[in-house]
Amino acid sequence: MTIVLEPVDDQLPIDFHQLELDARAGGHANMTRLSAEFAEAPSMFHRVIAAHVDGVLAGIGAITDEPVPSTQPAWRMRRLYVHRDFRRRRVARTIVADLLRAPAGEIEIVTVHAGSDDAARFWEAIGFDAVAGQGWSHQRRLRSA
Template sequence: MIQLIRIIDDLPDGFDALLADAASEGVRNMALLAQGWADRCQRFDRDGEALLGALLAGELAGIGGLSVETAAAEPARRVRRFYVRPAFRRQGVARTLASALVQEALDQVDLLTCNAAASPAAAPFWEAQGFSPDASGPWTHVLRRSLG
């Protein structure tokens, strides 16, 4: 069973392994998360922001953040610093984590963005979550809350 935790004060146990996995795949976003956390410049602690960890069998399997999207012409959120360790892929971790972030964002605003350029699998994953390609800002994909 996948357990989601809200990360508030410290990066969770197991983050070092997640960071190492990301680095071994050439994915920089976990190093950026670690740096932003250490510098206290990106803690996902402002109104509308969140950082969630996904645990599977008690191990940190993935992480994902939600921040204010400052580049949009309307109130918006951005999914960022999203990563699932290779050993935990294809087990619903990414989908569960993404679903929670999308729900939280769309409870607040009508527009959610993400940058799916980190890996070849990212764009198809986000499109399966309902995002559409969009290059009108510093993002690659958007999801708009449906009216109705």
Template structure:
């Protein structure tokens, strides 16, 4: 399975509606929040260090994940709006997406936080090296060492 990680900017991909529908069926509203925030102009992942990535398998959007400025911890970023389609979980796509975001984060901060919404998500983040944090709405954090990224994902303009 070939996975292509792309930067999402300018506009959300049309395929995000399918992700939203699947997430809602699972009881998750964070993709709806991405769409609402983007539409309102409140959250476009465009401040310093912020980024929204899409993981594509073929032409299909398999998942998304983003980084935003962490509002409760100076100089940190927060992993947000992370979602992988249920039928392709456990194939390493979420890991690839998270590692691409962490690689990007290294140029901007030394700490990344996340709020794991459930036990499976907590296990996922812990497998990536995040440790329990439980402060200011976050559940986990990761201290990262800075380095120069070796490659950049493709830009997506819609």
């Protein structure tokens, strides 16, 4: 299995609707939010990356400025979703690794808001620390430039 990453610049992938349907079927609204945000304000995203496996859109993720005021510049990893047929195949890890390269040298902290215990376990397994008293659930410190 080969994961092919493609930056999303002008429009969401043509097969994005299938990913959105899968997310909705699983009770998640984050793909619907991504679609609306991307249509309304694409410049809010520093990077959006789509992952394809065998030509099929397997997942997507994005990174933006941290929307909650912070004592230091931070970016938020958001709208990460992997189709249920492609989970546990390193798709999410591959997307996250790519997105973490975007802020390298620009900011020190990348945040996430885990929406479930499963998501929290995922973020912790890939090096994000749980935090309390912030507008996000987990963060990862990057090396300063």
